[in-house]
Amino acid sequence: MLYWWSKFVLLGPLLRLFCRPTIEGVGNVPERGGAILASNHLAVVDSFFLPLLVPRRITFLAKREYFIQPGLVGRMKKMFFSGVGQVPIDRSGGSAAQAAMDTAVRLLREDKLLGIYPEGTRSPDGRLYKGKTGIARMTLEAAVPVIPVAMIGTDKVNPIGSRMWRPRKVHIKIGEPLDFSRYSGMAGDRFIERSMTDEIMYALMELSGQTYVDMYAASVKERAAKAKLADPQESSADGHSGDGLPKARAS
Template identity: 55%
Template sequence: MFYWVMKHIVVGPILLSIFRPWVVGLQHIPANGPVILASNHLSFIDSIFLPLVVDRPVVFLAKSEYFTGKGLKGWATRMFFQAAGQLPIDRSGGKASEASLDTGLRVLAAGSILGIYPEGTRSPDGRLYRGRTGVARMVLESGAPVVPVAMIGTEHVMPIGTRLPKVRRIGIIIGEPLDFSRFEGLEGDRFVLRSVTDELVRDLQQLSDQEYVDVYASSVKEQRASQSR
């Protein structure tokens, strides 16, 4: 109920009127049942605007740090992410990754829409980076349809490192559902997982028209961080 009020009465109408997002392909999202929305990731606001334009609630898996902050700022951040329908996950790897997968599968088993970023993190420079195979495991284990989504221009509205968004129009392109049923039962095969992930990222590249870089975005961020020390 809190999510519905924030989206339809409080936050949603204000943000939509200010940023006036244009949307293509909403009809590709099934009206009911589990769905995976697999999106490129350019900005913090991607997780805000995609749910606003979709008629059904969309659940994103957000890093747990957003829910554990102290003081007034921590409370405000936690309330915001809860209102946006996001769930906390531990991204430290290993068993934490398995727990994240289980959380996503529970969302899908409940017949809900799960939003996920195949790149695993925001693009550091607006280019599209190599996908993580966790999204493929989610697709194959759940059997849910996967719908590719391209966020357009959100990196110019709120680049990494900024606190306040600039008022600019953004776009959202929703592609046709992808069919990976030919790989049913092969979610334990790492070559299949890589094939599914690469096919999905290729589709995202065609929708977004981003330059593709065949390395992980997280590796680029780590390299830049080490060079700046």
């Protein structure tokens, strides 16, 4: 009930009014059974538009801290994150990565539709970055298909560092499911998992039209942050992003 309320009563009308979102390929999402929606990640609002336009409920993983803050603000946050399909990750028993993996596999085995961002973080410049292999491990352990999803235009609605969302056109493209059953029983083989992840990222590149960068987005962000600390006067006017590569131009 809370999910329906957030999707259709609270957020839906505003997002539809200001951003006129459209979707294609929604028929590629299975009506039932566990599956992974593997999406590129341009902005925070990706996790709002995707659940809005896909008829089936999508579950995302979120930090447990979002759900346990005390007081009125904490209760409102818990209600909001629960309402948009987020599930807390309990990291008290081990590493965050293992906790996320265990939670994801459990949800997939419960026939949930799980939303995953293989890049692990938002793109710093609109390009598509190297995927982390955790998605391959989840796929193999839960024996589910992977459906590639391209978010287009969300970085214009919610640019990095912006405080307010902007009315811009958003489009979502959903590709055909990727079947990795040929690798059944091979979870833990890092070469297989790397190959699977690269196949997923290639599908995302083709769907989104983004330029692919064979580096992790988190590493690029870290390098940019270090460069900024080393030279606070460095300007972005030279057309470079701080990672030694030209900034992506808006299409």
